[in-house]
Amino acid sequence: MAALGGFAQLSGDDVAHAVRALGESGDPRAIRVLKALRDAELYVDDASHVLIRDKNGAMVDALSGAPVPASGHAATINNEIRRVLDTLIARLELKSPDPDERLEAVGELARRSNEEDAPAMRDALEHEKVRSVRRALVSALAEGDLASEDPKRRLGAVEAIEEAGALGLAPKLAALTTAPAEPDPAVRAAASRTISSLHRKQIFVDGAADVLYGMSTGSILLLSALGLAITFGLMRVINMAHGELVMIGAYATYATQVFFHEHLPVHESLYLVAAVPVALVASMLVGALLEVAVIRFLYGRPLETLLATYGLSLLLIQIVRSIFGAQNVLVENPPWLSGGTELFEDVVIPYNRMAVVVFTAVVVAFVAFVLRGTPLGLRVRAVTQNRPMAACMGISTARVDTWTFALGCGVGGLGGVALSQLGNVGPELGQGVIVDSFLVVVLGGVGKIAGSVVAAFGLGILNKVLEPIAGAVLGKIVVLLAVILVIQKRPQGLFAPRGRSVEAV
C-alpha cells in the first residue's frame, strides 16, 4: 500500500502510476481505493493521508478503515487514469464472489478487447459455475478465438458470436467465409450462416431504433403543437406567441427547481413532479391574460391577430430576458431521469426521452378528457362548432373563449416542462418551437387533435428514417418538401374535418 502516496500528487501522471502499482499489488484493500477514485470519492488531506468518503459523506482512512473527520481535497482524476482504473477494477472483479460483479467485469474487459486479459478470462471460464457469466466469458473470448489455430475453437467462437448476436463482430467474420483464409468448410459454413443471421438482426435493430427515436422526436413535436391544436385548431387564433408559452412553462420548471433547491433540498429530485402543475397554471394565467387583454378584440381578423401575437411574443421574450437574463438557465435532470436503458443491442433509450413519451401520452389523454368528458369541454365544442347557437343556449361564449385559450396555453406550458429536460432553457426557446408546431397542426388537419397526433409521430419517424441516409440538414429539408407536397395534395391536412361545420368556417 506504499503506492497510496502517489494519490496525494496533483499531477495526473503520478496518480496513474500509483493506480497501476496499487492494481498489481494484490492487496485486498486495493479494489476499494480504486473504486473510490473512479467514483470521485477519494480524498487526500494535508498530511497526504488517503481518505475514502462513503455514501453518507463520512470519511474513513483508506489504510486502517478508521473514521476520520472530513477534510482534504479530491484526488486528481482524468481520462488516462479512468482508462487504467476501468481495466484494473475489471481484472480484480473477475475473481469477485459476487456473480453480478463478475458479469460486469467480463463486459468491461470484452469492450476493451485486450489480448492480455484473454488468459485470465480463460482461467476464469474453467472455474465459473454461473451460466450467464459463462456465456459472457465465451462470447468475450470469441473475438480472440477467431484467429485461433484450432478449427474447433474457431467454430466454437463463431457459434458463440451467433448465440450472443454480437453485431459489432460481423466484419471480422467476413474473413472466415472464403476458402484460403479459412481451410475448414464447417467453420466457413457457420460463419456465412452467422453473418446472415447477424444481418437480419441488424435490419430489425435499425428499424426498431428508427421507430423508437422517431416516437421520441414526434412526442416532443406533439407536446409543443398540442396547445396550438387547441388555440389555432379549435379557435382559429393564429397565435405566434405560442412558442413563448412553451418557454414560460420551461422557466416555471426552472423556478420550481430553484425553489426546491433553496427551501426543500431533501426532496429536490421531486421538483419535476411539482413543476407540472406550476407550469400549467403559470402558462394558463399568462394565456388568460393575453386573451382578455388583446386577443378577444381580434377574433375573426387573422392578419391582425398574427401581427398582434407576434408583437406579444417579442414582448414576452424581452420580459423573460429582463427577469432571468439573456443567458440560458440551468435545468438539471433529476437523478431518476439520467441515464438510459438498453432495449436491444446498441439501442439505448434514455430515461428522459422515455419519460417525455409517457408524459405526452398523459397530456393527450388529459386534453381528450377535458374536451370530451367535462362540462367545459362540452361548451368549448359547442362554441367552436356553432357560436351563435351556443350563445342562444345560454353559454357565455366570451368566458368559454378565455378558458379555451388558457387551456391551449397551459398545454403549451406542459410542453415546456418536457423540453426543459431535453434541451436548453433560454428566452429564445419558443422561437425554435413555433414553426414546427404550426407544421404539425396544419399537416394533421386544423381542428383535429387526432390529426396532430398522427402528424407529429409521422414527421418524427420520417425524420429519423431519413437522418442516417441523408444527414440531419438534408433530412430536414426532405421532410419539409414532403410536407409541402402533402399540403398541395390535401390542403385540409391529413385528417380533414367533415360535415357542415367545414362550410361554416
Added chain:
Amino acid sequence: MRKWLGVAVACAQLINVACSKEEPPKPAEETKAAPSSSAAMKPAAPTSNTIKVGILHSLSGTMAISETSLRDVALMTIDEINAKGGLLGKKLEAVVVDPASNWPLFAEKARELLQKDGVAVVFGCWTSVSRKSVLPVFEELNGLLFYPVQYEGEESSYNVFYTGAAPNQQAIPAVEYLMSEKGGGAKRFVLLGTDYVYPRTTNKILRYFLHSKNVSDDDIKEEYTPFGHSDYQTIVAEIKKFAQGKRTTVISTINGDSNVPFYKELANQGLKAQDIPVVAFSVGEEELRGIDTKPLLGHLAAWNYFMSIDTPQNKAFIAEWKDYVKAQNLPGGDKRVTNDPMEATYIGMHMWAQAVEQAGTTDVDAVRQAAGYQTFMSPSGFNISLDAKNHHLHKPVFIGEVQANGQFQIVWKTEGPIRAQAWSPFIPESSKKVADWTYPWVCGNCTEPKYATSDAVAKR
C-alpha cells in the same frame, strides 16, 4: 387559406435550414492590398476628446450565450485603459451595438459603427459567418477589426487582426494529442459540427491532416447538424456503432447551445469520456456555466487559455474581471468566469492600445503598421506577439478535461507560443498561399509577392 399557410410555414422552415448551408467556404478572400485603398468617406478627424471603440457582439439570439461576455470584458479593458489615463490624452468611449446573432445585421451594424459613429477600431464577431459578413464592409471603408475567436483559417485580411487560434493552434494539436497514447490512441474519428463555414473548413483541414497520418476515409465519419439542432439521438447511436472495433474519438465543432442536448444524449446513451472522448473547439468555461456539467465530465476542449491556468498574470486577470463584475453588478455575479475568447479580446485591445500609443494617432493605416510588432504578457503566462506578416497572434495551446466545477484540468500543453498558419499546409490548393502584409508580399492570399524583390529585379 389553410393551404397557403401550410406551404408558407414549411417554406419558412426550409429557408431557416438552408440558411446555415448557404455559406460555402470561400477558397480565398478578396483583399485589397494597397494601404491607400480607403476610397470611403472617413468622418472628419474627431475633434472630441474621446476615442470611439466599436463593440460588435450579439447580445441576443443563439450566440448571446457566448458573445455577451466578450462585450463585458471589452468594456472592462476600456475602463482599465481609461483608469490609466486613456490613450493620447483622450478617454476611450465604447460604442456597443447588438447584431442579434443575425449575420446580415452584422454587416449593417459594422457599417453603422464605421460611418455613423466613426469608431477608430472594432472588436467583435464570433461565428465565421458573421466575420465573413462584415469583411467586405471593413475592407471597403478601411476599418480595423480585432476578431477574438478561434476560426478555420484560410483567410487573411489587411483590415483584420485575428487574435483567436488558427487551426494549427487548436484543432491540429488536439487531434495529435488524441492520437497519442496519453490521449487514448484514437484510430477512428467522427468529425461532428454545426453546418456552416467554420466546421466545414476545419473538418476539411482535419481530413487532409488525418490522411497525412495514414488514417483512411473508412475511419473518418463527417456529420453536420443545422444551427440550434437539439435532437442528437440518431447521431449518438451512429457514433456508438461506428466506434465498435477501433478506438474512436469525436471532434466536435458544434456551436452555440446545441452542445447541451448533444452531451446530454451522449451521457444518457452511456458513452463514457474515457472510451469515446469528445474534444470540442467551441466549448469553454462560459458555455459550461449555464449547463449541468455531469454529462460532460472528462470530455476535452482545446484552447489557448483556460481559467484554471496557474500564473500570476492569470490571477490578476481573473481578479480584475471579478472586481469588474461586482462593480458593474453584472448578471451572474460571482459565478462569472473567464475564457479563451475573453483573453483574446483583452490581449487584442491592449495590443491595439500599445500600437495607438506608438503611432501617436488612431489612424487605421498607421495603427495597422504599428500593431504588427506588439508584444504583450498574456494571462496564460506567455509573452505573446502579434505577427506583422499574417495578422495572427502567436499562441500557446492547452488541452483540458472538463471537471465537475465547470473548470478544466489541463492535461497537455505546448512548450511555448506557436505561430499561426493562416493558410493550411494540409490542403493542397491553399498550401502554396502566403499571407504576408509586409514588403515585398503585401498580400493575404498570394503565391507570389506583389512587389519584385531586388534579386528578381537583378535577374531580369
